Amino acid sequence: EAGVAQSPRYKIIEKRQSVAFWCNPISGHATLYWYQQILGQGPKLLIQFQNNGVVDDSQLPKDRFSAERLKGVDSTLKIQPAKLEDSAVYLCASSLEGGYNEQFFGPGTRLTVL
């Protein structure tokens, strides 16, 4: 079974530029999560989708971050404009629908903002 795919694996940008990350969840997984993992910290949930609807985006900085999950499969997370403090690893995870199910994580995208 293929795992959660993410791209790119690494990205370096200047502050105030924009960047987008892509995630392809495990086939059949209705729930998709985006986490931000700052160096030395545990992952923090940014947004959770159930199919193509948002379940929780309470920790998403909506003035600069946006995410979408068209057709309830792939998802993109965008930052515009980026700040230095956005340097982090962005993790995508997916799980089966309903209740709490094990989340399967992708390898992450490491973003460096200069």
Add this chain to the structure above:
Amino acid sequence: GNSVTQMEGPVTLSEEAFLTINCTYTATGYPSLFWYVQYPGEGLQLLLKATKADDKGSNKGFEATYRKETTSFHLEKGSVQVSDSAVYFCALVGDSSYKLIFGSGTRLLVRP
């Protein structure tokens, strides 16, 4: 709100040594508890879990017991290997929300 506190790393051990990584939590009700592991260059993987008090989760020689009286879920392994070198995260899911709350992670380095 819910939170998880882990011992700071790095933890450096020799091969075959005994491992303990401490984890305590703050949560209302009856959370489920997890240990995740992140090997170099790979994504987070679920290592083990426990869903109610006194449950013991185990996998790959690792164990952790859900202790409600001490709000702890310490990770242990009797004999570590070089291949266990990774970052270990303690996490919880509250009983009123399915959001995973992670600790800050503990890096383990096992030397031959």
